[in-house]
Amino acid sequence: MVGHTKKSHKKTRLLQSQNADIYHHPIEKKKQLQNLTEYINGDILEVFGGQGNLTEYYKKCGNVTAMTKEKFGDSFDVIYSMRANKKTYNVIDIDSYGYPDKFFPVVFQMMKHKTTLIITFPVVGVNCLNGIQEQHFINYWRSSRPTIGDVVGVLTDMALREWYLLQLIDLQKIKRIYRIAFQCTRQKATELCGVKNR
Numbered sequence: 001m002v003g004h005t006k007k008s009h010k011k012t013r014l015l016q017s018q019n020a021d022i023y024h025h026p027i028e029k030k031k032q033l034q035n036l037t038e039y040i041n042g043d044i045l046e047v048f049g050g051q052g053n054l055t056e057y058y059k060k061c062g063n064v065t066a067m068t069k070e071k072f073g074d075s076f077d078v079i080y081s082m083r084a085n086k087k088t089y090n091v092i093d094i095d096s097y098g099y100p101d102k103f104f105p106v107v108f109q110m111m112k113h114k115t116t117l118i119i120t121f122p123v124v125g126v127n128c129l130n131g132i133q134e135q136h137f138i139n140y141w142r143s144s145r146p147t148i149g150d151v152v153g154v155l156t157d158m159a160l161r162e163w164y165l166l167q168l169i170d171l172q173k174i175k176r177i178y179r180i181a182f183q184c185t186r187q188k189a190t191e192l193c194g195v196k197n198r
């Protein structure tokens with residue numbers, strides 16, 4: 001059984017590296033973006049540009065920075081140097097193979113007044129969960145099997161810490177992943193807190 005799992009994991013990795021559509025779902029992802037045109041414009045950051053399935057589409061909508069491993073390096077590290085450059089984006093798309101956990105809260109510090117955030121969130125339970133994975137989910141998403149509600153709740157709290165109001169604008173389940181889109185709107189701290197600065 002373990003041998004079989006290892007073999008299929010290897011096959012998955014190979015097909016992913018060959019940019020196989022069964023792992024990237026370009027048609028479904030682009031269809032979702034086409035329904036969100038009013039939210040997709042300006043400066044666009046693709047955190048996992050990969051081999052450009054979405055980059056070509058995004059280029060028609062705005063000014064795209066596609067972070068690819070080959071050109072930029074490991075997105076998990078590079079995101080912090082992008083943050084240090086203080087550039088902000090109208091659209092941030094985190095299309096990782098795994099969970100986007102480690103890109104929060106940093107991406108909330110890279111937003112304009114209004115920014116569209118799109119994340120890929122793998123359906124929980126597709127792969128066998130072990131204790132460490134369950135604890136990781138609890139640490140990041142407050143549940144050993146986070147639901148979309150848990151994800152939206154945690155991100156809403158996190159966004160508010162950075163004075164952004166998060167609104168869920170679209171949710172698509174594409175095979176084994178969810179693509180979740182939010183509009184994030186900066187709030188005035190004084191208005192949000194109902195207090196006045198003296």
Ligand SMILES: C[S@@+](CC[C@H](N)C(=O)[O-])C[C@H]1O[C@@H](n2cnc3c(N)ncnc32)[C@H](O)[C@@H]1O
Pocket residue numbers: 017023024026029047048049050051052053054067068069073074075076095096097
């Ligand atoms: C789920 S794919 C999505 C790519 C693209 N958005 C698309 O729709 O085709 C994730 C991509 O990120 C690349 N990748 C994997 N690990 C990475 C890392 N640590 N930093 C940057 N890119 C990475 C993979 O090679 C893969 O092409």
